[in-house]
Amino acid sequence: GEDVEQSLFLSVREGDSSVINCTYTDSSSTYLYWYKQEPGAGLQLLTYIFSNMDMKQDQRLTVLLNKKDKHLSLRIADTQTGDSAIYFCAEIPDTGRRALTFGSGTRLQVQP
Amino acid sequence: EADIYQTPRYLVIGTGKKITLECSQTMGHDKMYWYQQDPGMELHLIHYSYGVNSTEKGDLSSESTVSRIRTEHFPLTLESARPSHTSQYLCASSTRASGNTIYFGEGSWLTVV
Numbered sequence: 001g002e003d004v005e006q007s008l009f010l011s012v013r014e015g016d017s018s019v020i021n022c023t024y025t026d027s028s029s030t031y032l033y034w035y036k037q038e039p040g041a042g043l044q045l046l047t048y049i050f051s052n053m054d055m056k057q058d059q060r061l062t063v064l065l066n067k068k069d070k071h072l073s074l075r076i077a078d079t080q081t082g083d084s085a086i087y088f089c090a091e092i093p094d095t096g097r098r099a100l101t102f103g104s105g106t107r108l109q110v111q112p
Numbered sequence: 113e114a115d116i117y118q119t120p121r122y123l124v125i126g127t128g129k130k131i132t133l134e135c136s137q138t139m140g141h142d143k144m145y146w147y148q149q150d151p152g153m154e155l156h157l158i159h160y161s162y163g164v165n166s167t168e169k170g171d172l173s174s175e176s177t178v179s180r181i182r183t184e185h186f187p188l189t190l191e192s193a194r195p196s197h198t199s200q201y202l203c204a205s206s207t208r209a210s211g212n213t214i215y216f217g218e219g220s221w222l223t224v225v
Contacts, residue, residue, distance in 0.1 A: 031212060042118075042202055043155075043216040086152065092212060099145055099170065100204075100214050104154040 006089055006103035013111050018076040020106045022089030025070060029091040032065060033100070034074045037086045046074070046087075076108075084110045115139050118203050118217035125193055125224055133188045133220045135203030144186040145204040145214065148172060155202065161186060193224040 003025040012018045024032070030051050035043040049056045049063045049072070056063045062075040076083055089103040116137040125131055137144065142163045147155040147170075157170030161180040175197070176190050186205075190197055200221050206214040 033214070035216075040221075042218040043204075045213065045215065048213060088155070090214075092214070099157050099160050100155075101157075102147075102155045105152070107152070 004089055004091055004101055004103035006087075006106045008104065009107050009109070011109045011111060012079050014079060014081055016079055018074075018079045018083070018108055018110075020074045020076075020087050020089075020108065022072040022074075022103055023070055024072065024089070024091045024101075024103075026091060026093050026101070027070070028093045031092050032063075032072050033090045033092075034061075034063065035088045035090060035102075037088065037105070039085075043088065079108075079110050081110045081112055084108055116203060116205055116215055116217040118201075118220050120220060121218060122221045123223070125222075127192075127194055127224055129193050129224075131190050131193055131222070133201050133203075133222070135186045135188070135217060136184050137186075137205040137215075137217075138184060139205065139207070139210075139215070140183065141205035141207040141210075141215075142183065143206045143212075144180065145206075146170075146176075146178060146186070146188050147202040147204065148174065149200045149202060149219075151200070159188065193222075195224045198223050 033048040034046045060077045064073045086105040088105045090100040119134045144161045146159040149155045156172035158174040159178040161167045202219045203217040204214045
């Protein structure tokens, strides 16, 4: 079955880079996503990467995909206090039920 | 910006009451989903639909039911709410034309007392 794992907590100082890691087990995943959730809010899609890509950059966000190791990471450059939130990694398989499977979320705390 | 709306955003009701959480999207997406999330925890799929008159149960067993009579509307109903149903319920939608990117509503916070 599908399984997505993330570390639970990350603390960084404002201005530093943050790297949030994720591992998944489903080798048929076609899209892998990063969502951001602020307290009391829904999920905001940050970025996604197609499984045939190694890297995607979007302003301060860089996504790296190592398909061999089934490892996905999200790097946030110049982290700001407004980046404090929970970040969820999610994947969607190529076959069968095409619904997202989420990791447990990484709580990012940015210290001023 | 995703056009997917959930109502109510916050609801406190008594045990045994029937409630319906509404979800509507104006993007013409064929696929819709309901996820349940306890505060700060991971999301669990409870229902999904691939189109009108299509509904399936997700990974997490839920006493709720759903219907999909119209493409844009995917309501979730609890016939008799219990305190164990207290949670956040997130509705989402997607379509192949948008790369199957899944867009979420703001969520409905349900508290059963």
